[in-house]
Amino acid sequence: MASDLLGKYLVRRLGDQVLALPITEVEAYDGFKDLASHASRGITERNAPMFEGGGVWYVYFVYGMHHMLNIVVGEKDYPAAILIRGVGDISGPARLTSFLKIDKSFNTKGAKRQSDLWIEDRGEDLVPKKILKTARIGVSYAGPVWSKKKYRFLIREN
DNA sequence: TAAGTGATCTCT
């Protein structure tokens, strides 16, 4: 479940520093039928990481300037990933990758400490979190059905 | 609201 990521921490090691920021916003891209997903037309060189099974990063470059960070989920050969759109006070998937210096060097890498970018469940959220569900952002190309699926999840209002 | 920017995808 994509919303399970909300409240977990995205941890980034940058040299001596380790930054841990709570995940506040995500979007799910699920399977071949999801017309908003890069994998809806099958495997390509770019989306191949989505087919590798859970636990690896899928990082790609769009609009000539922005990197997007996804964590691959699901079984091998079934394309599914969760786009991390917000952490801490940073909102927007490209701002997040810019701030944490995440680029394609993480693509296909395991989300483990050794890769200097991973996810931790710190179980600190004692307060029940309010999860909002909305349609995904920037996917109007996906047609009337899939562009409206409520696959975007976020904590806290505003 | 539109420009910026370049990788990638889908045809020829």
Place this chain on the structure above:
DNA sequence: GAGATCACTTAA
């Protein structure tokens, strides 16, 4: 190889 598109951001 060419043309279109794009899971966005910023400045106006």
